[in-house]
Amino acid sequence: MTPLLEMRAITKAFPGVKALDQVNLQVKEGEIHAICGENGAGKSTLMKVLSGVYAAGSYEGDIIYKGEVAQFKSIRDSEARGIIIIHQELALIPLLSIAENIHLGNERSQYGCINWAESFQAAQELLKKVGLNEAPGTRVETLGVGKQQLVEIAKALSRNVRLLILDEPTAALSETDSQALLDLLLELKTQGVTSIIITHKLNEVRRVADRVTVIRDGASISTLDAEREPVTEDRIVRDMVGRDMTHRYPARERRCGSVAMEVSHWNVWHPEQRDRQIIHDLSLRVHAGEVVGIAGLMGAGRTELAMSVFGHSWGGRITGEVSMHGKPVDTSTVSRAIAAGLAYVTEDRKSLGLILEESIQRNTTMARLDAVSSWGVINGAEETAVAERYRQNMRIRTPSVFQKVAHLSGGNQQKVVLSKWLFTSPEVLILDEPTRGIDVGAKYEIYGIINELSKAGKGVVMISSELPELLGMCDRIYVMSEGSFVGEMSADDASQERIMSLIVRK
Structure with missing residues (x-):
């Protein structure tokens, strides 16, 4: 059977670096094809070549789509052929409605006037297809990231998508939203939509992908077929990083010193909804050389806690006390928090970290x-x-x-x-989802950095939605639910089941 898409010997260079080097990709019609690789391997670059972000003539090699050589000069060219890409940073306009976003650039109009009744009716039908119950007139800014992803897919369906490309679609989603999105991809597959998914979450790859192509250092390394052979995470990782990774978490000798930071009776209210309390009388301690984890579902208040402690960056009517090495310190502004020996690595590196x-x-x-x-x-x-x-x-x-x-x-x-x-020489470093959206090789390097900090006597607070990560890296874990700590346990006593039972019990 002739494949829907072939990319042959694609080579793309930027000043000082060759991003793609003779990459080959073949996608069959009606399949879900995963592309895996370390950060910087060239996955997104390859998809930008395919979708016309990098126009024909700016790269070497051929794109064969539906049996014909395709030369896309822009995204509009690729969309006209049914190729739609959804980037990790969603391309929605927050102040416009769902219907306006779905039809943006593809308006339902007659004689230069938008037919709003037809637009809203068509949007309603598309929202039903993707399982979103919101009204078409709802402004996008009121939606969570998971629902915004569904709006993007509805937008793609409005353009008669044949090949849907999703770049890290679940990176910022909760487990529930991630599963819903993957279920939708499987449903679209039954409707004849072919999908390419770029993701670092290998459990998702194993769940939905028919085939997996691994790219390393700008070159295609392997294509694994789930129908012909078991596609294991270990095999994917080995091809991604070029070596076996028997241990996902580096070994560390656990040696905890005196208490480096203590937060006592911490209360935080919502900055706008002044009568809504988000953090309820929390207390925690971090010892020198200790890695302390905070587990919890999205919305539990983990980020709000971290940001409120670090310079009161979020929240209102904040009360409580922060001590460093037994002495009360003022962390009411970011500069004062830094001076006190605190540092905070935000979960949103692109908007708030850099x-x-x-x-x-x-x-x-x-x-x-x-x-x-x-x-x-x-x-x-x-x-x-x-x-x-x-x-x-x-x-x-x-x-x-x-x-x-x-x-x-x-x-x-x-x-x-x-x-x-690290350049601020902190005594305690708060890491909020430090490995979100990065590959297993880069994760391992960051785990090594955390271990080096611990070895140097620094205290580390690690917030993560990945329970295996907390279990593999932390000495002690707090479990958080609805703005309160509902449990505390040593790493030796912790398990995914025990943590989840505490969250559910709340």
Whole structure:
């Protein structure tokens, strides 16, 4: 059978780096095809070539679609052929309604006037197909990320999609929303829609993918067929990183010292809904050299807790006390929290952790510019030396520290965020979903960094939605539900079942 899509010997270069080198991909009609690889392997670049983001002529090789050579000059060209890409950063306009977003650029109109009745009716039918019960007139800004993903898919269906490309579609979703999205892809498959899914979540690959193509360092390494052979996570990982990873979490000698940070009777109210309390009388402690985990479902208040402690970055009417090494400290502003020895790596690195259009150098030093300046003037040579030191120590893959952070892969962006906060010499580092959206190889490197911090006597608070990650990395785990701690246990006593039973019991 002739495949729906073939990409032959695709090569794409940028200044100083070859992103794709003779990559081959074949996708059969009606299948779900997963593409796996480390951050920076070239997965997203390959899909941008396919969808016309990188126009024909800017790369070498051929795209064969429906048996014909295709040369897409723009996204509009590929969409006209039924190829729709949904990027990790959703392309919706928050202040417009669901219906307006679905038909944006493809309006139902006559004589230059939009037929709103027809638009809303068509949107209603599409929303039903994707299982979204919201009214078509609902503004997108009121929807959660999971529902926004469904709007994007409804938008793709409105364009008569034949080949749907999803780039990390579940990276920011809860477990429930992720499962719903995967179920939808399986349903669309029965309706004749072919899908390509880029994801780091290998359990999702094993659940829905008919075939898996692994890309490493810009080259296609293997294509695994689930019908012909067992597609195991270990096999995918081996092809992704070029080696076996018997242990997903590096070994660490656990040695906890005195209490480095203690938060006592912490209460936080919603910044806008002033009568709604989000954090309820929480207390926690972190010892020097200890990795403390916070488990809980999305919406449990984990991020709100972290941000409120770090400079009161979120919340209102905050009460409670923070102590460092037994002495009360003022963390009411970010600068005071940094001065007290705290650092916070946000879960949203692109919006809150980095300035994407600035260089690696500037992002690395921005939280402590006083250390590379005198009399208010930045010493450029010293700033470059600091950034270069962290580039080497953190193994950030980049030709230069002067490169814009926007051009880095997710894993390398996360390393820049970590570098920024390590440069402040914190006593306690709060990590909020530190490995979200990055591959297993980069995860392992970040786990190694966490272990090095612990070995150096730093306290680490690790918030994660991945329970195996908490069990593999933490000395002690707090379980959080609805703004309260409902349990605390040592890593030796913890299990996924025990943690989930505490969450459900609340």
